Amino acid sequence: MKVVYLDNNATTRMADEVREAMLPYLTDLYGNPSSMHTFGGQVHRSIETSREQVASLINAEPDEIIFTSCGTESDNTALMSALLSRPDKRHIITTRVEHPAVLNFCKAMGRRGYRVTYLSVNKLGRLDLDELDEALDDDTAIVSVMHANNESGVIFPIRNIAERARSRGVPFHTDAVQTAGKIPVDVSDLNCDMMSLSGHKMHAAKGVAALYIRRGTRFAPYIIGGHQEKGRRGGTENVASIAGFGTASELARNHVASGDDAVRQLRDRLQQGLLDTCPGALVNGDPLNRIPNTLNISFEYVEGEAILLRLNEYNICASSGSACTSGSLEPSHVLRSMGVPFTAIHGSVRFSLSRYTGEDEIEFVLEKMPPVIRDLRELSPYVKEI
């Protein structure tokens, strides 16, 4: 059975062009880019080409990009660098809905004596910026707010947030893992000091990511070792994946620049179709400020894991913020922060599309979903309440 892959916020399929770009470095061109000989040197050249391509995706200069191993490393590096660069400052500002790569890092720093302010969101998943102004003080070392939320898809007003932080002399970091390649991302427009990107969220390989560091930003490395990445990130480069990441960035840039709106149209078709055919469905997250590929929708009185496993029988891949899927016993921290009603919080499903998603896949889901929900409601003791 064909896989209907609607879990692109988790990871994406590798683009064919990316695989082609990687292959030489997995076969003949195995040299170490740090070597003095030509054999290694030509490999180094490919890393610099990739750096230009990644920089170009977010309108940065190549020397403002360092390659890392994953989005989590980029986030951890950015935050740790800010704290190490200003050891006298002991306050971090972030949000309640960050990815664990930022959230759990901040919690860990909280246990080491840092003061952490977690900004709250409203029912639509929007931030209250007055809360940010109140939280900023002379002790603040860093503000970190994600560009768009991975679960709800809600986009935060990064330029506005960055301005508020920078006007107080506080550096600003954004995790743009979920936006790069989906919507225009421009570091000078967003005015941020640091930005995290991840390869496998934009059709490159797993195990490669990048951190943008604006020129002039104080920086302390997180992974300490050799002179790679100009001493800003030690360790022999993941050459093949970096080469693929460069190609993926170029593909992403072309896609965003083309103004192609097909992903949004398919997402909207899915959303409207589900709302029309499944009673007791409600969309989570700000419908006006949302990345175009994401739909987070709750089905009242049914449980998310059960929905996913029924969909799994049709090879439909999605994800859920329900407690049962996470291995924890509480539903998603994002949906809880948004105050999603208790009848709906356990029944959330996230569909996330990519530019490779076909109309037939959306139609297939629209065909299968209503009986799945109806079936599970039949099982539910709360069925009469709909």
Add this chain to the structure above:
Amino acid sequence: MWEYTEKVRDLFLHPKNVGEIENPDAVGEVGSIVCGDALKLTLRVDRETDRIVDAKFRTFGCASAIASSTALTELIKGKTLDEALTITNKDIAKYLGGLPREKMHCSVMGREALEAAVASYRGEKRPGAEEGEIICQCFGITDQKLRRVIRENNLHTLDDVTNFTKAGGGCGSCVPDLERILNEVWAGQPVEKALKPKRRLTNIQKIALIQDVMEKEIRPLLQADGGDAELVDVDGNRVILSLRGTCTGCLMADVTMKNIERKLKELVSEDLLVEEP
């Protein structure tokens, strides 16, 4: 992705005994939509024989909760109420060919629904429902339920207490209380009396049993106080142990060694002597 057995998958996709019996003789409702799973069990009971002639369920929850509900209703149908009450959550899990450790609380919910239903039939108050002190505020778990599930399933770690009861899985503020209850349950209690074999052990069996008792009975208690003990050697009936952690140099070390010896005598063999290297 959870590693469910084929049986769980099958009973999740094709559940049996779904629905509600009209004018039921017994109703058991446990869980709530806020907690993420809930089960409503309705029974038809033959008044003459006290036999369960029909059982139906409705469940809000994940795949293992739905499969556990089918297992429960299949297991109790045809049994008298007293027979049915001998079914434990372990039997439900066994019927399903096992459940992931983190999902064992689904089997516990099945057993509780049964208790509630029988109590409603007999006009009794549901055991443990209103009694006891609520320890886990997030999921409303009482100390009585905790003690029962810990004993019935022979739980020794905090993670398992959470896996089986959910307690401690929310805000985590009750974790110190859970540790206390876990210690209390196992402290004065000679656990698993049956562990001690009647026939003579071979050396290999003896060593294996000593190791088992060390891991399950002795080390968890010592570790709770920051101490530990390591099994160095077994020479005939001499068990050579080395104390670790806060036990090292502790003034009470002799008493600890005597207690360990008593436990090993009780659970493995009367002839054992515990010594330091």
